[in-house]
Every structure is written in structure tokens, then in C-alpha cells.
Amino acid sequence: MKLGSKVGLGILGITSVVLCVFVLFQRPMMLKSFVKLQSAAAELNADRAYKSILTEVSALGRQTQDWGSWDDTYDFVLDSNPNYRRVNLSDSTFETTHVDLIWIMSNTQLIRYAGWRDLNGVIHRGDPGVNLVDFAFPANLGGKPRNKGAWDIRTVGQQPMVLYARPVLDSSEKKQPVGMIVIGRFLDRKKVDNLASAIGVVFSLEDLSGLKRQLGQLPVPPLQGTFSYNSPPTVQSDVISIRNVTGDDGETRFGIICRTGPTILIDGVGTVNNSIGYMICFSLFSSLLGLILIKIMVTRPLATLSAEVSDIGKGNSRLVSPSLTERNDEIGLVSRFFQTAFDQLEVAQISLVKASHEAGMASVAREVLHNAGNVFNSIRVAFGQLHSIAANSKFLRLQESVALLNENKEDLDRYTKEDPKGSKVLPFLTALSDRLVDDHKHSLSELDDLSGSVAHMREVILAQYTFASPMSQQEEVFLAPIVEESARIVQKSLQHHGVNLELSLEPEVKASCFPPLLIRVLVNLLTNAKDAVQCREAGDRTIKMQLKRLPQGGASLLVQDNGEGVEVHDATRIFSNGFTTKPNGSGYGLHYCANTLREMGWSIRMESAGPGMGASFVLLDRTESLEKEAA
Secondary structure, eight states, X not given: XXXXXXXXXXXXXXXXXXXXXXXXXXXXXXXXXXXXXXXXXXXXXXXXXXXXXXXXXXXXXXHHHHHHTOHXXXXXXXXXXXXXXXXXXXXXXXXXXXXXXXXXXXXTOOEEEEEEXXXXXXEEESOOSSOHHHHHSOGGXXXXXXXXXXXXXXXXXXXXXXXXXXXXXXTTOOSOOOEEEEEEXXXXXXXXXXXXXXXXXXEEEEEHHHHHHHHTTSOOTTSOEEEESSSSOOTTOOEEXXXXXXXXXXXXXXXXXXXEOTHHHHHHHHHHHHHHHHHHHHHHHHHHHHHHHHIIIIIHHHHHHHHHHHHHHHTSOSOOOHHHHTOSSHHHXXXXXXXXXXXXXXXXXXXXXXXXXXXXXXXXXXXXHHHHHHHHHHHHHHHHHHHHHHHTOOHHHHHHHHHHHHHTGGGHHHHHHHSTTGGGHHHHHHHHHHHHHHHHHXXXXXXXXXXXXXXXXXXXXHTHHHHTSSOOOOEEEEHHHHHHHHHHHHHHHHHHTTEEEEEEEOTTOEEEEOHHHHHHHHHHHHHHHHHHGGGSOTTXXXXXXXXXXXXXXXXXXXXXXXXXXXXXXXXXXXXXXXXOSSTTOOSOHHHHHHHHHHHTTOXXXXXXXXXXXXXXXXXXXXXXXXXXXXO
């Protein structure tokens, strides 16, 4: 696997974990599901309570049907038989039949019997406080008796009572009804309490006034639904489900209220906290592991390679260690490439020395070494940048964050939100992730530049075989890419010295040249310009490169700096072999540039207004163009 893939996968893993923690597992998203579950449970409990009441109604309906379909009851409505009253409607009847109200009326609304028993067991005759005549003979039937059974819940003696009304028929049910019978029973409080205990809720059956007292500003029946006292919900909130009970006339008289405690919500909060804690710990562990892998796979090998390149440059060594050249990633590729280039450089040096003795070409070896030195300078800057990235890595700060979270892992939610230090941990992890991604991109960019510089150095070395023989075949090419490649080779060195490079290129300009040689010429000129502008303050060091087509034909290349300039008396010998104004200069660079351009059919001239005024080098691809311009 390539080095870029390894680092990319590590950073991608860290970023994915952080995103999962902060996007997919946010508290509101998970808690909404638990709130819905709790609301559904409350509504289900209310329905169970409502069905329990319907069971009571069903049992009362069957009992009323038995009484209403009994021939003795049928006869009693017709003739008010005293014997029936004495036997079947005594005070003990309420106890034996487990009913709390008996009301028998004829079709003419004449009351044959009326009696009810309160919760204290006292038997009352007459009106129980509920208009049972209207219940048995509703207004929507025009005061006529009902033709089938109906039920309702009314308040009797300040307690809810289930009422069931049914026509009085004979046992064959073939004769017309002669009246109505209403039987009532107080809701069995014991059964209600048992139901509430079984489903784990606070249950009550209230009339409208009672609902208003309990719910305050919340909606009251006839609306039916689930309501919560708190928004957003907290672990202290109860979920209230209301199931309204509507009478036969369509009016709501009672509501079943089920209060469900916040058990599900409390469990949900705990689950969310645990999940976030686990995800944060996993993210930190993944980040730490990724940083360790980056250090092992990238930082340490690059530092080793940088040190070995430095030793080779100083002449203390000749070989890159096998631990680097045997790697199967980009570092191994660069190491093998560098070793090959160095081996070829040694061979080239031997061959060039021999060729110079045999054919008087000692200057060829100096050309190669001079150009290789320019490229090595870019390589040195690139390695310096890579080493700086590794040295300034912030992965050690991650250990401090992990330690803080481990110290407070029992209460991560409070710590990451309320604690002054803890609230900064998660933003720090996000910033750290961004920093690692930037370092990764910067490292890859430096490696790309390093590979390009080494490739150019290889061309320099391989091209030495052409120097001892006549010039190879030139070709007409676009000059803008050649200028850009030359600028890229020295760009890192320019940035390192605070030099700003400005390019102004006409992309369609073409000329005949030998591209590798023209690149070396431009690299030489840019390197000299970089040294010349060091006399100025950082930020005021500028080099300009301009490529344009001349009106009379041909191409013009300008390399201009705002550096220390050239004395007037030195302008005539600036291209002489051995002439230099640098303390440690060889005096060979500009001489090489002039000779190389002449062999390609180009020309070069230098212009300077004097010391401190900078210098300009103008390259023309036709010697005659320069002559015409001078004339």
C-alpha cells in the first residue's frame, strides 16, 4: 500500500469517528426516539384502562339484558305487581346482584321503581342526581324509549357510575317493549387500582372539572392524545395520556388519565451518555493509534532519510540504509531513486574526469556538478520542511486530552459541557483533526516536490553523456511549461529565503531548444537572483520572470531581481569563466548559461542600473534578434 493511502486511511478513520460522535450520535436525535417510546407506552396504558372499563360495561350490559328480558319484569312494568317489588326489589337486591342503581320506567315515563345505593351502603329512593329519564328516553328519539341498549358514565354521589339502559321485553322478545330499565354500578375502585399497579402508572378517572385541575393549561377532552408537561423533555417529566369517555349524547363527561413515569426517558439519557462516552474514548484511541502509525510510517523514516542524505552530501557515506530502500511505499521509492542517482553520479564523475583528460572536456563535469548542486539545494529545503512538519506535530497534546477524559469518564456529559477545561476538549479534538489533515497534505506536497527535484537531478546526470558529443536534436516546444518547471524546482528554496516569485507568461510562445538544458539555465539564473536579493528585508525580495513573443519574431525570456545589482565595470565580464561576486562562488554558473544558450542558438545579456538597483537577464531564442535590437 502506498504511503499516501496509509496516511489517508489513518486520517479518514479519525475524521469519521469524530464526525460520528458529533453528527450521528447527538443527544437530541437519540432522545427523541426514547420520548416517542415513552409517549407510545403512556397511550397504550390509557387504552388498556379504557378497555378495562369497557369490560365492566359489557358485564353490566349482560346483567341489564337479563333483567330487561325477564317476563316478571315485563309484567311488573304493566301492572306494578307488589309481589315482584317485594321479592326482586328489596334492599338486599343491591347486595346480591352487585349493582348500585335500579330504575324501571314505563313507556309513558312513569317510574315503577327507583332506588340506588351510595358507597357507604345506604339505600336511597328517588332522584340520584342524574336525569335518568332523559337517558332512557333521549331527545333525539322524540321522548320515546330506546330501541336498543346504551351505556354512559355519570357522576352519582360525586363518584363515577357506569349506567346501562335497555328496553323491557318479554322472554320471547316478540312483543313490543313496555318500558325501560336502567341499572348502574359504581366503578370498581379495587379493580382500577389493581390495573394501575399492573401497568405501572398513576391512573384516574375524572370529570371535566377534575381534568382542568390536574392538567392546567393542557388540552382537555373531547380532544384525545398524548401530552407532556415539559418541552424539551427532561428526566423529571411525566408523560400524560388522556382517553376521553363520551356519553350517549356525544358529550364528554369523563377522561381517563394515565401518568407514565420517566423510566424510559431516564434509561434513554443513560444510554445516550454511555454511547457518547464510548464513542469519544474510541475516537481518542483511534486518533492516538493513527498518530503513532504516522510517526512510525512517515515521520521516523523521513528523519532517517534526511540524516542519511545529509551524510552523503558531506561525503561521510555512500549508501542509503537497506531499511529505507527495501520499503514498498513512496519513501522506499525516493530512497532507491536517490541511491541510483548517487551511484550514477559517481559513475558520471569518473567518466567525466576521464573524458576531460582524454578530450579536454573537464568543464563538462563541472557543469553537471554545478547544476546538480542547484537541485540538491531544493532537495535540502524540501527535507527541511518535512522535518519541520514532523517536529511540530501536536500529537503529544492528545495524551493530555485523553488523560483529562479518563479522569472524568464517570461523568463525561457534565464534564464536556459544564467544566471550564472539559468544554474545550471536544473543540480541541476537532482542531487537532484539521491540523493532522493539513500536515498530511503538506507532507504529500513536499514529497511530490522532492520526487520532481530528484527526477530533474536524474536528468542532469543522464544528460552528461551528451555533453562530450555534439548537441542532441533540438525540438520546437512551448516555453511556458519549461519556465514553470524551472520555477517549481527552486520554489521551495525561494520560499525558505522569503523571496516572492512573479510569473508573467504568454502560453502560446514556442521556440526551438533542448528543454533539459534550458531548465538548467533558468535554475542557475533563479538561484543567482535568490542570492542577490538577500540584501533586502524579508517581504521585499522579489524575482520576476516574463515570457513574451517579440514583434520581429522569436521569444524573449526575462529574469529580473531587485537585489544588489552589478557594478558598471563588471557588466562586461559577468559571463566570463571564473568571475564571481559571491564570497564562496565558483564563477562558473553564468559562464555555463552563456555557453549552453549559444549552443542552442540563443543569446543572453545582462542589464543593471548599478549597485542596489537589481539586475535583469534577457534570453532571446535567435542571435540575430539581439543584433537587430541592438542596431
